[in-house]
Amino acid sequence: MKKINLKPIDLPLTGDLSVPGDKSISHRAIIFGSLAQGKTKITRFLNGEDCLMTIKAFQAMGVKIDQQDDQVLVESEGIAGLKEPLEPIYFGNSGTTARLMLGVLAGLPFHTTIYGDLSLTKRPMDRVRDPLREMGAKIDGRDDGNLLPIAVRGQSLSGITFKPPMKSAQVKSGVLLAGLLADGETTVIETTKTRDHTENLLSAFGGSINVDGNTITLKGKQSLTGTEIEVPGDISSAAFFIVGALLVRGSHITIKNVGLNPTRTGLLDVLNQMGANLVIKETKRVGKEAIGDITVKYAELNAVEVDGDVIPRMIDEFPILALLATQVSGKTIIRDAEELKHKETDRITAVVDILNTLGAKVEGTDDGMIIEGKTPLIGGEVSSDGDHRLGMMIAIASLICQEKVTLVDPDVINISYPTFFDDLNMLQAK
Numbered sequence: 001m002k003k004i005n006l007k008p009i010d011l012p013l014t015g016d017l018s019v020p021g022d023k024s025i026s027h028r029a030i031i032f033g034s035l036a037q038g039k040t041k042i043t044r045f046l047n048g049e050d051c052l053m054t055i056k057a058f059q060a061m062g063v064k065i066d067q068q069d070d071q072v073l074v075e076s077e078g079i080a081g082l083k084e085p086l087e088p089i090y091f092g093n094s095g096t097t098a099r100l101m102l103g104v105l106a107g108l109p110f111h112t113t114i115y116g117d118l119s120l121t122k123r124p125m126d127r128v129r130d131p132l133r134e135m136g137a138k139i140d141g142r143d144d145g146n147l148l149p150i151a152v153r154g155q156s157l158s159g160i161t162f163k164p165p166m167k168s169a170q171v172k173s174g175v176l177l178a179g180l181l182a183d184g185e186t187t188v189i190e191t192t193k194t195r196d197h198t199e200n201l202l203s204a205f206g207g208s209i210n211v212d213g214n215t216i217t218l219k220g221k222q223s224l225t226g227t228e229i230e231v232p233g234d235i236s237s238a239a240f241f242i243v244g245a246l247l248v249r250g251s252h253i254t255i256k257n258v259g260l261n262p263t264r265t266g267l268l269d270v271l272n273q274m275g276a277n278l279v280i281k282e283t284k285r286v287g288k289e290a291i292g293d294i295t296v297k298y299a300e301l302n303a304v305e306v307d308g309d310v311i312p313r314m315i316d317e318f319p320i321l322a323l324l325a326t327q328v329s330g331k332t333i334i335r336d337a338e339e340l341k342h343k344e345t346d347r348i349t350a351v352v353d354i355l356n357t358l359g360a361k362v363e364g365t366d367d368g369m370i371i372e373g374k375t376p377l378i379g380g381e382v383s384s385d386g387d388h389r390l391g392m393m394i395a396i397a398s399l400i401c402q403e404k405v406t407l408v409d410p411d412v413i414n415i416s417y418p419t420f421f422d423d424l425n426m427l428q429a430k
């Protein structure tokens with residue numbers, strides 16, 4: 001397994017940075033572009049391994065998709081033009097591809113088999129399997145279709161009203177996408193609002209959807225039209241450098257053109273509560289998505305308790321928040337975050353293990369973590385464990401460790417942020 005040595009730095013992070021496009025929006029732009037008739041032009045597409053899986057899935061169904069770095073042109077005849085793939089489709093490491101595509105494949109008139117890497121193969125699909133079966137889907141696979149590989153025999157589906165038992169945008173989106181192909185109306189009622197990019201993008205492609213608080217309703221059998229999509233910078237990628245700047249004394253950075261959709265900005269709220277004084281400036285709106293700049297300076301922070309409705313608004317930011325919490329005054333308590341157990345790794349156990357190996361004092365709980373602040377980090381050898389967000393957390397931790405950090409399996413970072421080390425070097429060079 002590849003390993004890299006990361007040395008502690010005494011250089012602050014400074015300058016301006018544009019992070020790559022949002023992963024969630026990039027996936028959805030490909031999905032809707034492929035379901036729509038005509039041409040869709042996507043700019044600032046995330047050229048990361050996960051989003052390439054979604055492109056390959058539709059190419060396997062006959063859609064013409066030309067991707068050059070962060071520019072993508074999709075040309076589709078729409079839903080009726082999609083063809084049965086001849087071979088099983090590989091979804092790699094991407095949970096979003098799996099949960100959203102299950103919704104799509106369930107309503108297409110052909111058979112598909114899907115599989116993934118070892119991490120994805122362990123992740124639960126029953127959360128989408130169950131509502132999709134209620135709509136009439138034929139899904140089978142390991143553990144009765146809970147685990148990949150999964151075979152889907154596409155069917156005509158009927159709309160349902162569904163209240164997801166977990167707070168998950170992937171589940172909501174899988175059901176809404178199936179609803180788009182189904183007869184009748186589909187309603188999803190969430191207990192807590194999760195990221196709403198599916199709802200926003202459906203409108204951008206000319207679809208009609210009604211959002212009333214946490215209740216989302218759409219009619220089936222809508223036809224969509226290709227369009228132009230500019231993807232905002234990914235706030236979940238920006239989070240690593242925002243926290244990096246808060247950790248390294250003397251840092252002062254601005255992340256430009258990043259997505260500021262309120263269903264994604266939970267980390268910014270928590271950092272402000274901790275005393276970060278971020279300057280957040282909305283500069284434009286593209287469709288229903290807000291875009292802007294975030295300026296952050298090094299600051300001494302205080303611990304807070306993180307729980308409740310903010311959790312889904314920052315679900316991918318917990319590894320990097322946990323690292324930050326090791327350096328603030330007081331004890332940080334994270335609750336209601338049991339969903340972390342179902343990510344690329346069990347992110348409660350994995351974050352606790354990694355940070356404690358580096359010298360921190362972190363305790364895992366059933367639904368979160370308790371992190372002792374102001375604990376010096378020493379260093380050591382730690383693995384990303386095949387989880388891109390853990391790889392980036394370790395790289396940022398190395399900035400403040402007293403000794404060398406050896407990161408095992410750094411290439412996994414390519415899943416969501418292929419230019420991560422270039423951007424880190426650029427911020428250190430100024």
Ligand SMILES: O=C(O)C1=C[C@@H](OP(=O)(O)O)[C@@H](O)[C@H](O)C1
Pocket residue numbers: 023024025096167168169170171173195315316339
């Ligand atoms: O819908 C999406 O694009 C995503 C939703 C979240 O997953 P859950 O829906 O499982 O919380 C998040 O962790 C993932 O990175 C992307």
Ligand SMILES: C=C(OP(=O)(O)O)C(=O)O
Pocket residue numbers: 050093094095096097316343344389416
């Ligand atoms: C959980 C993540 O992605 P996915 O579920 O798409 O694998 C993530 O990017 O942190």
